[in-house]
Amino acid sequence: MMSKDNGIIHxxxxxxxxxxxxxxxxxxxxxxxxxGAMGAVAFGIGTSEVEMVMxxxxxxxxxxxxxxxxxxxxxxxxxxxxxxxxxxxxQLTTSGATGYFVEYAGDVITALSMEGxxxxxxxxxxxxxxxGFIAPDETTFAYLKGREYVPKGEAWDxxxxxxxxxxxxxxxxxxxxxxxxxxxxxxxxxxxxxxGMGIGITERIPEQGGTSNPGFQRALxxxxxxxxxxxxxxxxxxxFLGACTNGRxxxxxxxxxxxxxxxxxxSVVAWLVPGSWAVDLQIREEGLDKxxxxxxxxxxQPGCSACLAMNDDxxxxxxxxxxTSNRNFEGRQGPGARTILASPLTAAAAAVTGxxxxxxxxx
Amino acid sequence: xxxKFDIITSTCVPLPLENVxxxxxxxxxxxxxxxxxxxxxxxxxxxxxxxRPDGTPNKDFVLNDPAYSGCILVAGKNFxxxxxxxxxAWAIAGYGFRVVISSFFADIHKNNELNNFVxxxxxxxxxxxxxxxxxxxxxxxxVTVDLPAQTVTNLATGRSEQFEINGYKKHCLMNGLDDxxxxxxxxxxxxxxxxxxx
Numbered sequence: 001m002m003s004k005d006n007g008i009i010h011x012x013x014x015x016x017x018x019x020x021x022x023x024x025x026x027x028x029x030x031x032x033x034x035x036g037a038m039g040a041v042a043f044g045i046g047t048s049e050v051e052m053v054m055x056x057x058x059x060x061x062x063x064x065x066x067x068x069x070x071x072x073x074x075x076x077x078x079x080x081x082x083x084x085x086x087x088x089x090x091q092l093t094t095s096g097a098t099g100y101f102v103e104y105a106g107d108v109i110t111a112l113s114m115e116g117x118x119x120x121x122x123x124x125x126x127x128x129x130x131x132g133f134i135a136p137d138e139t140t141f142a143y144l145k146g147r148e149y150v151p152k153g154e155a156w157d158x159x160x161x162x163x164x165x166x167x168x169x170x171x172x173x174x175x176x177x178x179x180x181x182x183x184x185x186x187x188x189x190x191x192x193x194x195x196g197m198g199i200g201i202t203e204r205i206p207e208q209g210g211t212s213n214p215g216f217q218r219a220l221x222x223x224x225x226x227x228x229x230x231x232x233x234x235x236x237x238x239x240f241l242g243a244c245t246n247g248r249x250x251x252x253x254x255x256x257x258x259x260x261x262x263x264x265x266x267s268v269v270a271w272l273v274p275g276s277w278a279v280d281l282q283i284r285e286e287g288l289d290k291x292x293x294x295x296x297x298x299x300x301q302p303g304c305s306a307c308l309a310m311n312d313d314x315x316x317x318x319x320x321x322x323x324t325s326n327r328n329f330e331g332r333q334g335p336g337a338r339t340i341l342a343s344p345l346t347a348a349a350a351a352v353t354g355x356x357x358x359x360x361x362x363x
Numbered sequence: 364x365x366x367k368f369d370i371i372t373s374t375c376v377p378l379p380l381e382n383v384x385x386x387x388x389x390x391x392x393x394x395x396x397x398x399x400x401x402x403x404x405x406x407x408x409x410x411x412x413x414x415r416p417d418g419t420p421n422k423d424f425v426l427n428d429p430a431y432s433g434c435i436l437v438a439g440k441n442f443x444x445x446x447x448x449x450x451x452a453w454a455i456a457g458y459g460f461r462v463v464i465s466s467f468f469a470d471i472h473k474n475n476e477l478n479n480f481v482x483x484x485x486x487x488x489x490x491x492x493x494x495x496x497x498x499x500x501x502x503x504x505x506v507t508v509d510l511p512a513q514t515v516t517n518l519a520t521g522r523s524e525q526f527e528i529n530g531y532k533k534h535c536l537m538n539g540l541d542d543x544x545x546x547x548x549x550x551x552x553x554x555x556x557x558x559x560x561x
């Protein structure tokens with residue numbers, strides 16, 4: 001457990017250089033889509049399919065439909081890859097990309113760091129897509145170079161030459177193609193019980209539904225919110241930074257950038273959980289641990305922690321958590337727990353103010 | 364459980380909610396179980412909707428309503444979204460359901476159902492709405508699912524629809540085979556092909 005190689009597979013695979021462009025990667029977890037950020041075909045499977053792969057190194061699949069999502073322009077201050085993903089989920093709904101593999105492209109994607117790309121591809125399944133993919137480029141190669149399991153020397157040059165061919169042709173046609181403008185994306189939060197039920201942080205919960213949409217009303221009843229309500233200023237009980245979505249070094253840098261020189265609100269319980277021991281080590285090497293400790297935060301042992309209530313890290317019933325994880329389903333973080341999904345910046349802003357706060361006021 | 368599937372006629376259990384995710388079907392705290400005991404997962408199907416925090420049955424949940432029974436679950440759009448946990452399909456099968464009818468299924472869960480001899484039947488929004496109405500009007504409404512013909516029929520109204528299924532999975536279901544069984548059945552052919560294509 002204490003091995004320096006230990007951690008969440010979707011964090012460890014890329015950071016060890018085990019997940020490489022052009023690979024086919026399957027795993028018994030829906031967030032396997034994460035590895036698509038490396039330019040791999042990566043998707044989650046069930047236990048029986050795992051058995052098939054173990055037995056035969058093969059897996060039978062129907063060819064998925066293809067979708068390309070272009071995000072052009074430049075992300076504003078305080079807007080992260082997580083906000084892009086939350087925006088897309090709200091636009092497409094949780095089933096809008098079911099049956100598709102998604103390629104992400106456009107200015108915003110080109111400019112994203114590897115960590116940001118991993119976050120974005122990680123959340124493909126929350127739009128229903130089994131896989132998300134980003135064509136490998138110089139950012140990918142720079143990230144991979146020198147990592148433990150990547151080819152070295154001549155083999156590296158050969159690999160990079162091949163990886164550069166792994167992109168859609170200029171004349172590629174997709175079953176569905178969508179284009180969004182980065183200027184329309186502000187820091188995002190969810191208000192309901194699926195990741196598609198989200199709003200810009202300054203927006204109000206929609207009025208939609210009422211009695212004609214029992215799922216909508218049911219979700220708001222569970223969350224204790226009302227149609228048309230603004231969530232800015234709402235009291236927060238827990239803050240969770242971590243998971244395969246936002247447990248990487250860049251996420252801890254982002255969180256630290258907000259809490260530096262500030263103090264954790266006394267009313268907030270904060271769990272900061274690196275995605276791997278390698279991330280934990282880097283946090284200490286960069287001195288982020290000192291910044292976090294000075295602000296009243298402690299770093300917990302790496303793992304999935306409060307993302308899915310599988311161990312003792314559960315949010316108590318009725319408590320409101322701002323989480324950087326991936327799902328806000330009923331009871332996901334513990335029976336009766338209420339989850340608001342957000343970026344590390346938004347989580348940090350909530351942690352120091354004790355209420356839902358626009359991180360742009362603090363960056 | 365491996366069983367051959369052909370034609371099933373049954374009453375239905377209605378769950379008219381959309382986006383039922385696999386965390387609801389079986390919460391994560393049950394994933395650490397090392398058993399494949401059908402009853403364990405079946406007993407915990409929809410655990411947190413079915414039971415109150417103190418462990419007593421939630422009388423308002425459909426599985427606790429004696430008016431509804433049968434081996435067909437009828438659910439709202441986008442059934443089985445979220446986690447890839449196959450335990451969700453084990454719980455559905457373990458409870459005794461053999462068919463799930465919805466107007467849309469999440470990809471991974473749909474495969475998991477097929478790999479556990481539960482048939483996901485995707486119907487039109489219209490068909491689903493009418494079926495919910497039929498069940499509401501009469502809890503004893505029966506539905507026939509004919510896998511060989513790929514038809515589903517609401518016996519209360521007589522309305523029938525075709526449904527899609529992957530040909531390979533249809534063969535497996537009709538013959539009670541899982542993927543490994545199919546592979547082993549074709550071992551000689553596979554070895555021959557490998558020899559010829561060395």
